[in-house]
Amino acid sequence: xxxxxxxxxxPSTATTPAHTSSADGRPxxxxxxxxxxxxxxxxxxxxxxxxxxxxxxxGEFLVxxxxxxxxxxxxxxxxxxxxxxxxxxxxxxxxxxxxGHTSGVVFQQPRLFxxxxxxxxIDLALKYAxxxxxxxxxxxxxxLERVGLIDVxxxxxxxxxxxQQQRVAIARALAARTSLLLLDEPFAALDALTRERLQDDxxxxxxxxxxxxxxxxxSAEEAAFLGTRIVVLTKRPGRIVLDIASPILRTGLxxxxxxxxxxxxxxxxxxxxxxxxxxx
Ligand SMILES: Nc1ncnc2c1ncn2[C@@H]1O[C@H](COP(=O)(O)OP(=O)(O)OP(=O)(O)O)[C@@H](O)[C@H]1O
Ligand SMILES: [Mg+2]
Numbered sequence: 001x002x003x004x005x006x007x008x009x010x011p012s013t014a015t016t017p018a019h020t021s022s023a024d025g026r027p028x029x030x031x032x033x034x035x036x037x038x039x040x041x042x043x044x045x046x047x048x049x050x051x052x053x054x055x056x057x058x059g060e061f062l063v064x065x066x067x068x069x070x071x072x073x074x075x076x077x078x079x080x081x082x083x084x085x086x087x088x089x090x091x092x093x094x095x096x097x098x099x100g101h102t103s104g105v106v107f108q109q110p111r112l113f114x115x116x117x118x119x120x121x122i123d124l125a126l127k128y129a130x131x132x133x134x135x136x137x138x139x140x141x142x143x144l145e146r147v148g149l150i151d152v153x154x155x156x157x158x159x160x161x162x163x164q165q166q167r168v169a170i171a172r173a174l175a176a177r178t179s180l181l182l183l184d185e186p187f188a189a190l191d192a193l194t195r196e197r198l199q200d201d202x203x204x205x206x207x208x209x210x211x212x213x214x215x216x217x218x219s220a221e222e223a224a225f226l227g228t229r230i231v232v233l234t235k236r237p238g239r240i241v242l243d244i245a246s247p248i249l250r251t252g253l254x255x256x257x258x259x260x261x262x263x264x265x266x267x268x269x270x271x272x273x274x275x276x277x278x279x280x
Contacts, residue, residue, distance in 0.1 A: 025094020026094070027093045028058035028059060028212035029093055029094065030055070030090075030092055031056075032055075032088065032090055033053055033089045034050075034051045034089070035053075035054075035087065036050030036086050036237070046236075047236075048238075049074045049236070049237050049239075051087065051239065052088075054231065054240065056214070059210050061215065061250075062229050062230075063227035063231070064217075064231050064233065065218065065223050065231070065275055066235070066278060066279075068218070069236050070233045076216055079092060079097060079180075080097060080103050081097030081098050081099045081103075093179060104172075104181050104182070106182070107184055108189065114157040114158050116156070119154065121168055122143055125175035126139055144171060147205075163197070166187065166190065170201075170202065170205075174205070174209070179212060180214070181211050181214075183214070186215075188218070202226065203226055207251055220271040220275060224248075224264055224267040224271055229243070230242070232275060234278045241277075242278070244267075247267065248261065
């Protein structure tokens with residue numbers, strides 16, 4: 001982290017300082033240096049985000065939180081390579097971000113092919129990822145099992161629930177076998193119970209896969225539950241006001257134990273206060 005993005009909200013005793021080392025070219029690393037994004041021209045010109053300096057280590061589960069319109073989705077699009085920054089540099093795994101290659105992306109709405117079956121959507125993602133036809137059936141089964149959808153393999157997308165559709169989107173992003181997964185409020189439109197179940201699943205999958213995750217949310221609960229590191233942005237143009245490493249152990253705790261732990265409660269409150277403070 002550079003000096004411009006130093007923590008300005010004092011961390012509580014439950015947190016430790018976030019990583020300060022520089023991410024290198026290892027798969028799954030992210031490096032943002034002096035990144036800003038500007039949209040529009042003349043009177044319509046808007047600085048959406050930045051400047052932001054951020055180094056993410058391979059395997060981190062980074063959660064980005066902040067008020068609506070502060071530039072979270074913009075940052076994700078820059079990391080995905082969907083757009084280029086107006087200022088500064090973005091590196092993913094030590095090189096340029098290439099859409100569809102350097103990261104898998106899960107959007108707020110699943111964006112699936114509704115006329116295809118569940119398995120057909122996964123199969124297509126595997127095909128795009130260059131997986132040979134002979135291997136695709138086995139990989140598809142493995143992915144559907146991982147997200148708990150093996151029973152609905154043959155169903156059309158419109159025949160499954162919203163929560164199940166979001167699971168398909170996660171399986172599809174995992175199909176790419178990229179070392180980086182970007183998730184933009186993927187559970188925001190779901191009911192509380194489904195959301196909690198998917199959070200549990202995503203945590204398990206991410207621990208198992210060792211991928212780097214960047215997850216956008218408005219929820220302090222979600223951030224404290226999922227993140228190994230939580231970054232809070234100011235209101236637009238978003239800049240980093242808080243960058244904390246989670247004190248919560250990644251492995252060995254069940255979802256229930258984690259949610260019942262005092263560390264979780266302290267972290268959740270701290271993130272909640274920081275989001276409120278940053279939005280003012
Ligand atoms: N393509 C665009 N053209 C013009 N302005 C844009 C564009 N994309 C985003 N913006 C503006 O940039 C700012 C940041 O938008 P962004 O979507 O990144 O915010 P966000 O933090 O993801 O918000 P939310 O939490 O509501 O999803 C907003 O003010 C938005 O209106
Ligand atoms: Mg957004």
